[in-house]
Amino acid sequence: MKKLFAVLLAMMMLLALTPLSLAEENVLRYGVDADAAGGFDPHTISAVASMRMIGQMYNTLVDVDENLNVIPELAVSWEQPDDTTYIFHLAKGVKFHSGRTMTAQDVKYSFERILDPATGALGNSSSYAGDIDTVEALDDETVKITLKNINAPFLANLSSSYCSIVDRDVVEKNGGSLLLADGGTGPYTLGEWVPDNSITVKAFPDYFDEAGKATFDAIEFYVLTDASARLAALRTGAVDLIVADTAMLDLVENDDSIQTISYQSRNYTGLFLNVNRAPFDNPLVRQAINLALNREEIIDFAFNGKALVSGFVPASLGHWAVDVTENEYYTQNLEKARQLMAEAGYANGFETEIIVGLLDSIRDTGLVVEQQLGEIGIKVNVQDVERGQYLDAWNGHNFDIMVCQNGAGSDPSRAVAFFFKTGSSANIQDYSNARVDELCELAVATTDTAKREEYYKEAINIILNDCIVAIVASPQEYFLASTALQGFAPSASNANNFSGVTLTR
């Protein structure tokens, strides 16, 4: 047996000594946590894992910077003759990956594709391009877009990949689908996809924007779903960059060859209460739940301390954000919580169910909440469900309490209206408040930023005081990289921005 073990070990060591086919070429190898789901059609793919590649392959008319300012992308400038008309001047010499020059006709086609119900495009809602009435190509480099109604965040919303500009010829050649084709203008073109293993995007030499040109010959995305395998791959130099979770951070603290890169996300995690169901229809109970939470403790346990106490408009939304640390319901007060429970007629508490799933931080939040709500007599059964079941509970609004992580987008039209307006698809708690609805409508119908801020802040405060949700935290997102990687500065606006990034191996 000893002999056998020795032989096996020797075999393995031999393997270890075989020269690694170390990439001499200039390639970024990126270990990601999930495979592209379904493919790469920017108009119909919602999976974050696919966005990593879509972001390299496609461009939008405009982009949004870290401070939420709209900046040029395919459109170098734009003007707004009136509140519902936008005229975009396109960059010159933009080439599709097919080699064809992009014109205003392609922009027109792209929006028509999004608005055509048969496409089933995700951007066909007023959160994105759904309010477009007509798109006209005034000449080859000028596009006029007219909206059906005023939509203040329209420009910023055009920065979504759901509003990418696509190559009509490629769409038509592939039977109307871009899932497995590349009809983009971006700095990288789609290379090989080996499902469940890797995706390669290759540099596009004719990219229109010098500053945004590909700095790598290729980016190879490796699907390493197992977190410890991903970290081992980085440690051994098999990959240069990985998507990290907070549990990894302590493990690499003393490793000089690895750097930690992070940004404050626009996501937030918290409890959603079904206001149609007793006892959550009682505002006193909802207030008590909010007051029972010790948010710092949840952050320590579920996020390893790497998150900010947050409401549903997180700090990364800049001037739109509301500082919840000043809100009375965001500071734990067990005495008051118990008193409110008694007032509501639940002096002895009640039993309820919390649905968790999808992410470890969601599951862990559920566990801490179970214990914290126990302090005020609420007996919580945590139901950890599989993805399909979780989505069903979300879509069917079928839950008592659900722990979710949502993205607040880049404008309160998303953060507030999408999640809290009566009848909105993401208003899973079935909240309905006439004043909030009115404020959301007012805010979208004016382009005066100061006014909009005033409307939204009022709406946000109503929702906070109604305690419709008990939001806990806005997490930091982490990457780990070899110290050879230079210039990678992800942000909530663009987590996969590789322009100007280099490797000095």
Added chain:
Amino acid sequence: MRDYIIRRLLTLIPILIGVSIAIFVVMQLIPGDVVSGILGIEETPELRAMWEAKLGLDKPLIQQYFSWIGRAVTGDFGESFRTGAPVFPEIMNRFAISAELAILACIIAWIIALPLGILSSLKRNSFIDRIVRVVALLGVSVPNFASATLLILFFSKAFHYYTPVKYVGLFENFGTNMEIMILPAFILGSVMAGSVMRMTRSSMLEVLRQDYIKAVRAKGSPERVTIFRHAFRNSSIPIVTLIGMQIGALMGGTVVIEQIFSIPGLGQFTLTGISQRDFPVVQGCVLFIAFLYVMVNLLVDILYTFIDPRISYS
């Protein structure tokens, strides 16, 4: 024999129909569907209706099933709901990878298990026997995800080594492919080896007690001949049965190992299909795996007649 094989192949038909109905029903019963996966948080009633129509999910269930099975009998397993790519060629690609892994794992398992199993039966209750039994128990009881993670960590820490991350086919680059496959195959093989070793030991022990072995020994036959020609051959029926079952399971892919080592095998394809509720993918994969099981079992049954000529099918 020929009639027997034909009869066995004919039983495939009800088995596959039964499996296809079971899968169809299960996919309907489990919560969640492919559309909510596609739309995610952007789901609205209009978009849902659009996608259901696009994928044919708005038709009555019976019609959905029959239109699928109608195509399947002609060898057309349909297209993935998610990518639109045809399912069958992808199953074949993935199967080739899983089959390679399974075969390598078997070879490793046999190399470890058969000699050690025989040895420990001959030296029953000796020191070697005890060691072999402990190792076998470890092989059976350490879950492969744990040994996989531990081995990855061990190699990365001790040798600064990680298996190549980019999958390369067997015929593209033999060396690199082997480098990718050897570690996962070793892990799968060691688990298999544990049970094969135990089975070899116990069935050898049983045969060695038989009178005819005494007779063989009494007539002065060399020990080597006694063991391999007379004892091992007669004890190999349960071993072959066990190995057959294990190969069947391995061919269908070993999800956990494939996932940890990013090997694009059949197991991962099936799992992704299930988690995305991609019905044509799941249906195609499961039917194919069911087909494999039946075929491997048939092969094992045929093998019996070679091992033991007294067994015959008529």
